[in-house]
């Protein structure tokens with residue numbers, strides 16, 4: 001199995017705060033890796049550091065054989081990394097269509113791919129010419145994910161996609177990620193909802209205090225309640 005992304009000894013400082021304390025892990029090509037951990041563990045900071053939104057203060061980040069820790073965010077995006085931030089990155093004043101056109105780096109939208117996206121997010125077809133700002137929270141999340149997958153990407157970084165969404169939308173999202181996976185995508189996803197995480201993930205990383213404290217197969221963690229409690233503690237109880 002080839003590793004598409006590797007972090008080695010990554011530290012991140014934001015102002016005077018030392019947030020990541022030597023993060024080490026790899027993401028295998030074609031697999032979905034879930035990044036779990038309690039609130040404040042450093043999961044979002046890890047995604048932001050990979051994306052270049054915060055510069056690593058030490059360590060190495062390698063994407064497909066290329067060192068990226070000193071690259072600027074637009075260059076990392078150009079290398080084929082799609083990012084779905086926790087805050088749903090959509091342009092409220094633009095229509096659904098315009099949001100997707102802007103997200104497509106390689107020119108016009110691909111009709112076949114759009115049909116594929118409408119297949120699991122039918123609301124985007126329905127509101128094609130509506131302002132994104134008028135969409136519900138769940139629909140904005142769908143648009144935010146659609147923006148990241150409107151073209152094939154080498155790697156998708158997705159931050160808490162199910163947060164605050166109704167159960168029916170969570171089910172649609174899980175199906176969407178299963179389909180993206182079947183197409184061979186490589187995904188690194190932060191997810192607090194352990195039920196969703198174990199449906200989606202092939203492997204799992206658990207963070208605490210800005211470090212990785214566990215790495216393994218998702219099936220092993222899903223079958224080991226004692227390990228779940230030890231590693232995930234309250235954040236797990238909250239979702240059971």
Ligand SMILES: Nc1ncnc2c1ncn2[C@@H]1O[C@H](COP(=O)(O)OP(=O)(O)OP(=O)(O)O)[C@@H](O)[C@H]1O
Nearest residue numbers: 014015017019037038039040041042043044045046
């Ligand atoms: N802009 C910032 N300035 C200073 N400290 C920050 C900033 N953003 C995050 N932190 C701190 O960095 C640590 C890690 O935060 P991060 O958001 O990465 O955690 P997380 O695991 O994603 O948690 P959550 O699930 O709550 O989003 C926390 O202690 C947080 O308070």
